[in-house]
Amino acid sequence: xxxxxxxxxxxxxxxxxxxxxxxxxxxxxxxxxxxxxxxxxxxxxxxxxxxxxxxxxxxxxxxxxxxxxxxxxxxxxxxxxxxxxxxxxxxxxxxxxxxxxxxxxxxxxxxxxxxxxxxxxxxxxxxxxxxxxxxxxxxxxxxxxxxxxxxxxxxxxxxxxxxxxxxxxxxxxxxxxxxxxxxxxxxxxxxxxxxxxxxxxxxxxxxxxxxxxxxxxxxxxxxxxxxxxxxxxxxxxxxxxxxxxxxxxxxxxxxxxxxxxxxxxxxxxxxxxxxxx
Amino acid sequence: xxxxxxxxxxxxxxxxxxxxxxxxxxxxxxxxxxxxxxxxxxxxxxxxxxxxxxxxxxxxxxxxxxxxxxxxxxxxxxxxxxxxxxxxxxxxxxxxxxxxxxxxxxxxxxxxxxxxxxxxxxxxxxxxxxxxxxxxxxxxxxxxxxxxxxxxxxxxxxxxxxxxxxxxxxxxxxxxxxxxxxxxxxxxxxxxxxxxxxxxxxxxxxxxxxxxxxxxxxxxxxxxxxxxxxxxxxxxxxxxxxxxxxxxxxxxxxxxxxxxxxxxxxxxxxxxxxxxxxxxxxxxxxxxxxxxxxxxxxxxxxxxxxxxxxxxxxxxxxxxxxxxxxxxxxxxxxxxxxxxxxxxxxxxxxxxxxxxxxxxxxxxxxxxxxxxxxx
Numbered sequence: 172x173x174x175x176x177x178x179x180x181x182x183x184x185x186x187x188x189x190x191x192x193x194x195x196x197x198x199x200x201x202x203x204x205x206x207x208x209x210x211x212x213x214x215x216x217x218x219x220x221x222x223x224x225x226x227x228x229x230x231x232x233x234x235x236x237x238x239x240x241x242x243x244x245x246x247x248x249x250x251x252x253x254x255x256x257x258x259x260x261x262x263x264x265x266x267x268x269x270x271x272x273x274x275x276x277x278x279x280x281x282x283x284x285x286x287x288x289x290x291x292x293x294x295x296x297x298x299x300x301x302x303x304x305x306x307x308x309x310x311x312x313x314x315x316x317x318x319x320x321x322x323x324x325x326x327x328x329x330x331x332x333x334x335x336x337x338x339x340x341x342x343x344x345x346x347x348x349x350x351x352x353x354x355x356x357x358x359x360x361x362x363x364x365x366x367x368x369x370x371x372x373x374x375x376x377x378x379x380x381x382x383x384x385x386x387x388x389x390x391x392x393x394x395x396x397x398x399x400x401x402x403x404x405x406x407x408x409x410x411x412x413x414x415x416x417x418x419x420x421x422x423x424x425x426x427x428x429x430x431x432x433x434x435x436x437x438x439x440x441x442x443x444x445x446x447x448x
Numbered sequence: 449x450x451x452x453x454x455x456x457x458x459x460x461x462x463x464x465x466x467x468x469x470x471x472x473x474x475x476x477x478x479x480x481x482x483x484x485x486x487x488x489x490x491x492x493x494x495x496x497x498x499x500x501x502x503x504x505x506x507x508x509x510x511x512x513x514x515x516x517x518x519x520x521x522x523x524x525x526x527x528x529x530x531x532x533x534x535x536x537x538x539x540x541x542x543x544x545x546x547x548x549x550x551x552x553x554x555x556x557x558x559x560x561x562x563x564x565x566x567x568x569x570x571x572x573x574x575x576x577x578x579x580x581x582x583x584x585x586x587x588x589x590x591x592x593x594x595x596x597x598x599x600x601x602x603x604x605x606x607x608x609x610x611x612x613x614x615x616x617x618x619x620x621x622x623x624x625x626x627x628x629x630x631x632x633x634x635x636x637x638x639x640x641x642x643x644x645x646x647x648x649x650x651x652x653x654x655x656x657x658x659x660x661x662x663x664x665x666x667x668x669x670x671x672x673x674x675x676x677x678x679x680x681x682x683x684x685x686x687x688x689x690x691x692x693x694x695x696x697x698x699x700x701x702x703x704x705x706x707x708x709x710x711x712x713x714x715x716x717x718x719x720x721x722x723x724x725x726x727x728x729x730x731x732x733x734x735x736x737x738x739x740x741x742x743x744x745x746x747x748x749x750x751x752x753x754x755x756x757x758x759x760x761x762x763x764x765x766x767x768x769x770x771x772x773x774x775x776x777x778x779x780x781x782x783x784x785x786x787x788x789x790x791x792x793x794x795x796x797x798x799x800x801x802x803x804x805x806x807x808x809x810x811x812x813x814x815x816x817x818x819x820x821x822x823x
């Protein structure tokens with residue numbers, strides 16, 4: 172078993188970013204108020220892009236902020252705990268089965284998420300969700316059927332499930348094409364001998380900008396949610412594959428950068444109100 | 449009165465005076481092992497029944513499945529699928545040296561065998577390239593029933609003739625009644641032969657290895673086996689788990705297809721590309737289950753490796769990079785995961801914990817003591 176090098180190149184928790192993280196975490200926390208049986212519905216449709224271009228897989232045509240040319244083969248991830256927030260500070264957690272949704276760019280059926288809960292009539296100022304699965308729910312063998320079961324995160328590394336597998340290849344500084352597995356999940360801390368000393372929950376809340384809507388009974392709010400792949404490597408911290416390499420499941424610092432950047436990966440392409448049929 | 453009398457006369461004429469037995473097969477319920485998927489690949493037109501499985505087991509082992517009775521030309525599924533080798537031929541098979549199977553006409557199959565275990569959980573496609581899959585536009589290439597038919601008819605396997613086979617079994621005392629109990633008719637059809645054997649194959653479940661017992665908290669692994677388990681499930685180790693499962697995927701396979709760096713030239717007309725037409729699938733094959741793998745050599749789709757040591761050496765130092773190499777093979781630029789000799793030993797010791805002796809000797813899967821001729 173090789174020792175994991177402890178890379179400490181970035182002072183990633185500056186006071187400004189720490190404050191922002193705190194504000195986002197507290198403002199997007201969701202209370203446990205459940206949705207009523209009557210009302211409207213929500214559908215989320217997932218799209219994937221690189222910058223403003225629709226994602227094209229297996230094509231070496233993208234360059235990230237670190238200057239790494241790269242391609243994407245597939246993306247698989249979980250979102251959970253979708254929450255609707257009002258301007259008055261109230262929130263509704265949409266918890267009915269299924270409250271954890273799996274997205275897979277190779278499985279078209281997963282690109283539409285029909286939330287089972289009914290949404291009470293009213294005005295909502297924004298939508299938030301957990302990227303990944305929170306620690307309360309992220310337990311091994313929670314999913315026994317594929318494709319979700321294939322996302323298992325090894326027990327030795329913390330158990331539960333991958334939050335995301337973003338697989339592809341990049342061209343390194345010598346022009347050599349190298350596979351990458353940008354996988355996020357529970358992180359580990361290690362001692363100097365390479366033994367695991369603890370685990371870190373890396374899931375995070377995403378607050379969707381410009382996600383306000385009003386809904387009446389019998390209506391459906393359709394949210395087209397876009398993941399900009401480049402953002403995983405860019406903002407607030409530049410992620411350079413030449414620094415971190417192609418595998419990060421055992422590199423908490425690398426995963427942490429991914430999770431910080433993940434707050435800015437999602438945006439709403441379109442939000443429409445439709446009539447429920 | 450005349451009509452009702454006539455009805456009973458007719459009934460008596462066809463059933464020797466006794467009312468016909470109602471067709472009432474008993475459902476066969478698969479017990480899901482700990483951690484295994486709950487979704488089962490059982491087609492709606494072939495629900496599993498006790499009677500169907502029972503009949504399927506006879507047919508699986510009955511060498512008259514070839515439609516012939518000359519000893520030189522008799523062959524059944526079990527001729528190649530040997531229980532003690534996890535239903536593969538086995539590398540020491542006296543009839544098939546090196547484990548390379550050939551059909552009744554002596555011609556070798558295109559690829560070597562795949563494990564015939566836990567197939568009821570496979571929705572991704574059967575075969576090294578997954579050509580038999582549920583959504584196949586060709587309705588004759590969707591499931592295990594089709595695999596049975598292909599094996600029985602294939603010139604490189606049993607090379608049978610459907611009419612000959614049906615006629616032969618129709619005239620074997622005991623079989624028509626078994627077919628009636630399983631499918632409601634004593635007229636034997638080839639479709640029902642396929643169905644019965646497929647039902648039996650679906651019962652071949654291996655889930656009681658040493659590792660399963662460890663998962664259930666019943667036994668402890670040795671230190672070497674534990675070290676191997678860590679290597680198996682870490683990216684910094686051997687990184688087997690993304691394709692070959694683990695605690696969270698006890699099938700020990702995703703049943704999916706990968707180009708894992710075996711070759712630089714791809715000219716196999718039966719790789720995954722042949723099914724999907726996706727250029728990235730050149731040289732891709734199914735990642736088989738590792739359950740009982742120590743018994744199921746030779747390894748890889750063409751049987752190029754005889755031992756687990758050779759396989760581990762391949763993954764450690766022998767990977768070949770092409771543009772089709774799957775991104776999960778992220779050690780490709782160093783030709784592999786670069787394990788030390790001790791790490792290789794530990795990894796193999798862990799893999800051997802996937803051997804399930806209960807499965808390998810379970811009498812429910814074994815050759816029947818007698819066949820329906822004697823019923």
